[in-house]
Amino acid sequence: MFETSELNIKNQRVQRLFKILFLLMTMLLIAPVLLILGTLIVKGGSVISIDFLFTSPTDGMTAGGIFPALLGTVWLVAVALLISVPLGIAAAIYLSEYAGENWFTRIINLAIINLAGVPSIVHALFGVGAFVLFFKFGTSILAASLTLAIMTLPVVIVATRESLQAVPFAFREACWNMGATRWQTIRRVVLPNAVSGILTGVILEVSRTAGETAPIMFTGAVFFTPFLPQGIFDQTMAMSLHLFVVSTQVPGVPENLPYGVALVLIAMVLIMNSLSIAFRIYLRGKKKW
Amino acid sequence: MNTSSQAIGNEQLDLAIQTGKLNLWYGTFQALFDVDLDIKQGIITSLIGPSGCGKSTFLRSINRINERLGYVRIDGSINVFGNNIYAPGVELVQVRKQIGMVFQRPNPLPISIRDNVLFGYNLHSEGKRAERSEQDDIAEDALRQVLLWDKVKDRLNSKATELSLEEQQKLCIARLLPVKPGLLLMDEPCSALDPKGTEAVEELIWELRGKYTILIVTHNMAQARRASEECIFMLMGKVVEHTATEDMFVTPGKQETADYIEGRYG
Numbered sequence: 025m026f027e028t029s030e031l032n033i034k035n036q037r038v039q040r041l042f043k044i045l046f047l048l049m050t051m052l053l054i055a056p057v058l059l060i061l062g063t064l065i066v067k068g069g070s071v072i073s074i075d076f077l078f079t080s081p082t083d084g085m086t087a088g089g090i091f092p093a094l095l096g097t098v099w100l101v102a103v104a105l106l107i108s109v110p111l112g113i114a115a116a117i118y119l120s121e122y123a124g125e126n127w128f129t130r131i132i133n134l135a136i137i138n139l140a141g142v143p144s145i146v147h148a149l150f151g152v153g154a155f156v157l158f159f160k161f162g163t164s165i166l167a168a169s170l171t172l173a174i175m176t177l178p179v180v181i182v183a184t185r186e187s188l189q190a191v192p193f194a195f196r197e198a199c200w201n202m203g204a205t206r207w208q209t210i211r212r213v214v215l216p217n218a219v220s221g222i223l224t225g226v227i228l229e230v231s232r233t234a235g236e237t238a239p240i241m242f243t244g245a246v247f248f249t250p251f252l253p254q255g256i257f258d259q260t261m262a263m264s265l266h267l268f269v270v271s272t273q274v275p276g277v278p279e280n281l282p283y284g285v286a287l288v289l290i291a292m293v294l295i296m297n298s299l300s301i302a303f304r305i306y307l308r309g310k311k312k313w
Numbered sequence: 314m315n316t317s318s319q320a321i322g323n324e325q326l327d328l329a330i331q332t333g334k335l336n337l338w339y340g341t342f343q344a345l346f347d348v349d350l351d352i353k354q355g356i357i358t359s360l361i362g363p364s365g366c367g368k369s370t371f372l373r374s375i376n377r378i379n380e381r382l383g384y385v386r387i388d389g390s391i392n393v394f395g396n397n398i399y400a401p402g403v404e405l406v407q408v409r410k411q412i413g414m415v416f417q418r419p420n421p422l423p424i425s426i427r428d429n430v431l432f433g434y435n436l437h438s439e440g441k442r443a444e445r446s447e448q449d450d451i452a453e454d455a456l457r458q459v460l461l462w463d464k465v466k467d468r469l470n471s472k473a474t475e476l477s478l479e480e481q482q483k484l485c486i487a488r489l490l491p492v493k494p495g496l497l498l499m500d501e502p503c504s505a506l507d508p509k510g511t512e513a514v515e516e517l518i519w520e521l522r523g524k525y526t527i528l529i530v531t532h533n534m535a536q537a538r539r540a541s542e543e544c545i546f547m548l549m550g551k552v553v554e555h556t557a558t559e560d561m562f563v564t565p566g567k568q569e570t571a572d573y574i575e576g577r578y579g
Binding site for chain 1: 376409424
């Protein structure tokens with residue numbers, strides 16, 4: 025009565041087959057990450073040293089370190105964040121907490137989605153037209169960071185809006201019923217509970233901003249400058265552009281140098297991402313509902 | 314507007330809520346029909362009726378929280394302690410401060426027990442926040458009123474969301490009290506609780522009688538019978554009967570009431 029039938033055996037065989045297939049697909053997904061990291065460490069690990077990180081390139085960029093590029097990337101990311109984070113969070117709060125569902129918000133949502141889909145080279149040309157030429161910021165950190173900020177704005181808005189909406193509606197209802205205004209509710213209850221998600225979005229934005237090349241190439245980053253940036257109107261070197269330059273534009277670069285630059289860049293991004301994950305786990309552990 | 318929860322001297326002094334020809338529409342759907350009710354001050358009145366009869370809608374129009382939906386239209390009047398709460402110039406923040414609402418599912422905020430109790434109080438005393446010792450007294454008083462003080466006095470700084478459902482619901486009642494509301498609205502306050510929790514919260518509600526006017530919506534007829542002094546039976550958006558609870562359950566005046574309380578529908 026309860027014996028295994030032919031059909032059972034056949035079905036179970038098919039089921040095992042699919043399980044293995046999906047497992048293989050998953051492994052395939054991790055493979056490139058491991059391969060990239062492995063290659064970079066093997067080929068570029070030898071150039072990494074404190075000197076490499078903290079000295080300028082020498083001998084026509086075929087030797088020396090990467091300090092101006094490293095510092096330039098920190099500048100570009102920091103200024104871009106200062107612009108996009110307040111703007112993005114404010115917009116997300118408006119969209120999530122104040123705006124109703126109407127034609128106006130639908131248009132804004134559509135704009136955000138489209139902004140996220142614009143190729144970065146188009147952002148770069150926009151940046152040249154708007155910030156470098158029209159606002160006369162010249163090729164500068166400010167122009168480059170503004171371009172980066174506009175490009176990453178959708179990430180901040182979407183991440184913030186999603187974490188605001190993850191705060192249970194009952195909390196808002198409780199506040200409103202006690203006579204709290206919308207702003208009191210947002211400040212005292214919604215934002216404190218959404219902050220982990222917002223920060224995750226911001227940190228993801230950092231890693232994306234750090235790696236972008238196209239938007240900064242025409243707006244503020246230069247191939248080489250012997251000077252470290254002193255302010256937002258200076259030009260600067262940047263890690264991503266430096267990698268492009270040493271791998272394709274300069275003759276006579278030792279083979280391990282570009283790998284070393286790439287390794288530092290990817291390490292920056294991975295460190296930011298792990299920080300974001302650790303921070304999120306920490307904040308999640310603290311909240312409970 | 315009138316900021317005190319006491320009525321100004323007139324014949325309505327002993328009435329907490331008085332509605333006149335109250336009609337309410339959600340879009341094109343009419344949820345309330347000519348509701349005329351006089352709800353007495355200082356007692357517990359229960360609202361019973363089958364699902365969709367408009368009892369929660371009525372409750373939610375008394376602190377004007379319904380309006381948030383945007384597509385709600387109201388016609389008629391609601392006077393609370395003699396003041397028309399739909400008059401122009403009425404401050405919604407004052408309405409919600411002086412008319413507290415307790416929900417079906419306990420909804421403590423994800424902050425400490427102490428901060429929960431003081432949340433409403435601090436909200437309404439912006440700028441001149443009370444001394445810490447004064448705040449402690451206020452929190453203690455509110456928690457004592459809801460019979461929760463002895464259970465939580467040693468862990469006032471732990472998260473309110475870690476309490477049991479019954480304790481959470483009591484806390485939700487406690488946090489309304491520091492701003493001294495005259496009227497407490499309760500929307501099926503026990504329906505998420507187990508029988509023991511229900512009993513405890515009912516006991517508490519009975520305890521608060523006299524100090525506050527309480528209007529409680531319930532699905533549970535035994536609860537209405539045990540825990541209220543007057544009872545309103547609603548059906549299809551209309552008030553069918555409003556009498557002393559005892560009379561309603563012993564000698565219902567209308568056939569529909571009798572059918573409902575005997576469980577023939579609903």
